[in-house]
Amino acid sequence: MKKVMVGNHAVSWGVKLARAEVISAYPITPQTQIVEELSEMVAGGDLPARFIKVESEHSAMAACIGASATGARTFTATSSQGLALMHELLHWAAGGRLPVVMADVNRALAPGWNIWTDQNDSLAQRDTGWIQLYCENNQEVLDTTILAFRLAEEVDLPVMLVLDAFYLSHTSEPVDVPDTELVDAFLPPRVARHRLDTADPHSYGALVKPDAYMEMRLHQQQAMSAAGEAHERFARDWSARTGRAWPALEAYRADDAELVLVTSGTITSTAREVVDGWRARGERVGLVKVKMFRPFPTAALRAMLRGKRRVAVLDRNISPGHGGIFAEEIRSALYDVPLDDRPALWGFILGLGGRDVTPETIDEIVVRTREAEGAPEREDIWVGVKV
């Protein structure tokens, strides 16, 4: 069934189809439509779940942790400051191996107050142990929401799906809403491997001494590694059922490309147009879209970029004192490529705090990368700034 919906409602519909059992959330612009729609669904009986309307994002994640530890399929959504407030509990969810699913609407952090998109909120949570999946359009948002539950419950790790503020959250697009039967076949009810149960009492999260803590982190890391493989399997399964493929990495006209743009989120759609333009002029420009940021698809990315001459990474984020966060990750991934096959990499910072990224912005990046002589002048090249 095709419906026209904003990205936020695509999340809500995904959660409904996934039959989430406990939802806990706190409102923040631009996430609010997700929880408003879910409130309607729960109140109207369309989604037989408990919705705990908490007094902060911190408590939202805490309630999700309690519910998930008791075996329920659990969801929350937030953005920006709310995600930052949750930070401590993101570690508790991941370290507790709880398959909580969360939607983060990418929004810039204050000060100054800014409700528009950039990726610093989610990327600041890089090391909390959450799987992170970035979406390009509303169809991908809905499909990824459903897949996120299956992936989380397969590897016992929490999943954050990420969508751009306003460019997705508040923008209407036609979305194919899959049938309930299709989703039920893809995503069976959760069967928790461990849960709070008075008939089989256990203690969770107790004091762990140095002789055991490290192994727990190793198991977490092994689950993260397994998540990459599991995502590939589930993405293929989803594709077989719906005809829609959302791989961890997508190469677009990149096979014979000399210059490859690397993007995530909605900038990808703009970059596709730009790539088509250069291709029409006979230039070998291609694109790699990064959907999965954690676990980072290092090997696949290496294979895609190996032998290319120039790579331009577009970062709608900044790690102050270093550079664009995707660029740093990709530089690191390419280090093991032999020098002869290793592309030069330009890292561009753009679009912070919702600044528009137009085809012209990306054209400028292509031109600067093509025409650069020698090594990049610096690790972070800011474009579209008024200086």
Add this chain to the structure above:
Amino acid sequence: MSQIMIRDRVPANELLHPGHLACPGCGGAIAMKLVLNTLGPKTIIVMPACCWTVIAGPWPQSSLGVPVYHTAFETGGAVASGIRAALDVQGDTETTVMAWAGDGGTFDIGLQALSGAAERNEDILYVCYDNEAYMNTGIQRSSATPWGAWTTTTPAVQPQGTIKKDIMAIMAAHRVPYAATACVSYPADLVEKVKRAHGTRGTRFLHILSPCPPGWKYPDEQTVELGRAAVRTRIFPLLEVENGARWRFTVDHPGHDVGAYVRAQGRFRHLDESAIAHIQEDVDARWEVLMKRVVHGT
């Protein structure tokens, strides 16, 4: 109350097992034993950071015969809400979800999540075992620390200069169905309150005074005596509040002079007679306020 009667009224099923790591004379351990044995095995404990994080035992051991979920300091009310929601979805309305927090996790860092849970009237039991400071981290002051007390962050030359936060008034203002104070020195009274809480739906709050030998600086064997003195001096009245309106005392409070209670504890050793008189004045003033609440609410 004779010992025989107390034994009759405290259920025998033992859910706090030997090997726990409480200090000798720990009021918090007595509190857990009384509360948990009364609630029985169909109980899930949410344990934000507190002394009991350690007392319960390190992984892979547990001294408690029920499921325990250890969690972040400020999350007792919220994690308990989540567990309750999941149990409800699964059709289990019988299991009691109990948040078990210290005074720091209740009066200070956990107050927001507790207020949220109480405002939503979550069907949980929240127990604060109050030893009047951050004892687990080494006796730092909290907003439950009484005026005049020494702690490691309120040295004797500048002891606690604020009055203990009135947590019962805060909880009553949320109009929770049942809230009560209790003390480990009055086990029969405590057990009755746990039973009342157990039989009530919605948010239930128990505030249990739990004397602490290393933190209050007194010999281990005086825990019960000191708790009793706290009640008899009206420093810690034992009462219950229904729906935030009906306040009721549950034991007699003869109003003994506070001097002996204060002088028995090393944490007050630096206080002179005028300071002790100040404590007495404050106790008397708070008693006047409380009498109005009790009269008004009855």
